[in-house]
Amino acid sequence: MVLLCALLPGTAAAQGSTAPKLTAPSAILVEQATGDVVVAKKADERRQIASTTKMMTALLALERLALDDVLVQAPYDAAPAESLGGFRAGEKVTVRDELRALLLASANDAANTLAIRISGSRERFVRDMNARAMALGLEDTSFANPIGLDDEDNYSTAADLVKLALVLRTKPFFRQTTNLERVTIRSGAMPRTYENRNSLVRSVPAVNGVKTGFTNKAGYILVGSATRNGVTVVSAVLGAPSEAARNADSKALLEYGLDRYVRRTALKARRKFGRAQLRYRDSSVALVAEREVVRTARRGESFDIRVTGAPQELDGPLAQGAQVGTIVVRQRGKVVDRVPLITARAVTEATAVDRLKEFAVRPRTVVLAVVFILGSLSLVVLRRRSARQVRMAEPEAAPPG
16 A cells, blocks of 8 residues: 655645555655655565665765775676676776766675775675665664675665665765766777666656666666756656566656646845834834745645844944844744845934934924923022022111211
8 A cells, every 4th residue: 555644734735636556565755855755665675775775885985085086996706697787807997977877777796896995805895885774873774795686684665775875865976877868988998978877767757766686586676767847856666577668667756746846936136025114213224034945745745934023123334234233934833944125225323313313303302302302491480489589588788886
């Protein structure tokens, strides 16, 4: 049974659309930006993973080697029907071209050389692979070789493979390479052209990765990715009965995910959040958002926008764009961004005249002035009355004698 993650009311999925029916026994679909698990079918079931093992080989190579490093090709004794890049022992090939052969042609000889040159031996490289898996939290993953040959100790899950793919997709070279339909490499003894084994990259415009795999025990596997209108989804299909079934499942999952998410403007730049009065003046300044916030969201999903610290009154000098508060953007109850609340224009310092005018028109100032004037008038009256009384109380002068 296919399980859907919880969706907010009003989304397309909540309005009756259903997840695709899958042939593969294990699968998952994740939206990259939010981390939402959109579809899961036995996504934590451990299974053989064939050449998707090479995703970890590629990650270690990208983390520990420079793309322009030149490697001497190690000897490799291939079994019949193995996927190869056609390299001969002793050839000098760049890491860039080894990875192109590894990711597009699923070249086992390239994987062997990368492993030996990175860690000194395949055995030590396998230990490094498992240590890196543990560090990434891939709890249901174990590696026994750098290639993906069937082994009881070489397994993973749909969920873990998508986690690994999401890490790899942070690497520009990985994204660019897995989106190629074909590539011609020029290091080594001769130019070689490889076609991407992920045929969906060639046939579906939105699909841009990631890695195929197949052995008789593992079945057909594809870790896929697709991007449309800024939304990226990543899928994993494990154990499909045929390449056609694997591709159909992957395509259906990726399209299902892309239909359910959009890039939305949660906050527009320069959006107005009220005005602040200018101290000592009969004017104000608009308070606006410094920049826009664009997020991936489920269709119909809303954002919570709140302002903190916004002042009711301001005094200059303040430059245009001075931060005076913060706009908090929440998605599903979590803070996803904090944007400065800024002044829409510069604010000059109040002049002495502004301060005097403002002081003069304050109600309290008027009352105090009236009290002062009345008090002064009363004092004058009292002084005059007192002076008159003093004159009246003085004795008349005696006549000269």
